[in-house]
Amino acid sequence: MTTLSTDHRSATGPAAGIALRVLAAAALGVSAYVHIHLAAHPFNAAPGTITQARLFYAQGVVAAIVALALLAVGNRYVWWAAALVGAGSFAAVMLYTYVNIGKLGPMPNMNDPGWLPSPEKALSAVAEATVVVLWLIHELTRRRSVRA
Secondary structure (H helix, E strand, C coil): CCCEEEECCCCCHHHHHHHHHHHHHHHHHHHHHHHHHHCCCCCCCCCCCHHHHHHHHHHHHHHHHHHHHHHHCCCCHHHHHHHHHHHHHHHHHHHHCCCCCCCCCCCCCCCCCCCCCCCCHHHHHHHHHHHHHHHHHHHHHHHHHHHC
């Protein structure tokens, strides 16, 4: 039976589970900071109801909320939310870096084929991928401890 209590059990002990939560929350915090920082600058001038700035703000806020929930609760549902935020953000940055899909309905064309001159985009991509890797480690250790 899964409870909504803190689930930081792992095959290597509770300290490792807490460390995974802190690292994942920090990575989500990096993603949140980068998105909110970037939204505040170059993308605010874009016209439209759904602007790139608004999408970046929304992603930043969601990442920050999930990071705080991961620190406060850390149950499986919050871990899944963290994995989804990390994977979704990573997929979006990769898609819009390597594919020019154009405008999608009310969403602007967010194609940005470069990684430079700003290192923030790459930093955010690494942080988001890190969240997914940490979730995988958490899942593997959690399943191992459940079997034991």
